[in-house]
Amino acid sequence: MTDELDTAEPKPEPAKQPRKRVRRSTLIAGIVALVLIAAGPIIAWQVTASNMQPQIDSANAAVAATGDSLKQAQTNLTSMQAQVAKAAKDEADVAARESAVTARETAVKAAETIVQAGQFGDGVHVVGTDVQPGVYHVNSATNCYYVFKDGTGAGANIIDNNIVSGPVTITLKQGDNLTTSRCGTWTKIG
Known part of the structure; x- marks a missing residue:
């Protein structure tokens, strides 16, 4: 058996797989790819943010302008409220004056x-009916015509009539019918 052992072919050892060498350039390329994948959103955000800066500045300016407009609107509102309060006071004053004028x-x-x-x-x-009985006077008249009649119609008869200039005084009794012309205003003196 020893012969057999010697004669037997030695069993080959399992073959070792040759080691694959990773090239250094491939490794570096992989690391760079990983870095770019991880840093891509940051870089893209920076690029987008820098592209958006004019729009951001414009929006900030619009917000500032809106703030200024709001301040102006508040000032206008305060002014208008003061005007409304003054108008209410003026209206009350006018109502009081109106009441006094009416009285x-x-x-x-x-x-x-x-x-x-x-x-x-x-x-x-x-x-x-039209005037009270009494004594009436005109201070100054020119060609004053007055006539007492027994009625007011066209067929009424003349009882007395005169044409006078200067001061005139007449006495009116209940029921008299008097027509005057060019005499002016007669004023009751008694």
């Missing part, structure tokens, strides 16, 4: 009614 007008109308009851001008007047 004065009422007093003046009452006085005018009293005066008018004691005054009349040219035209046809029925004493007791």
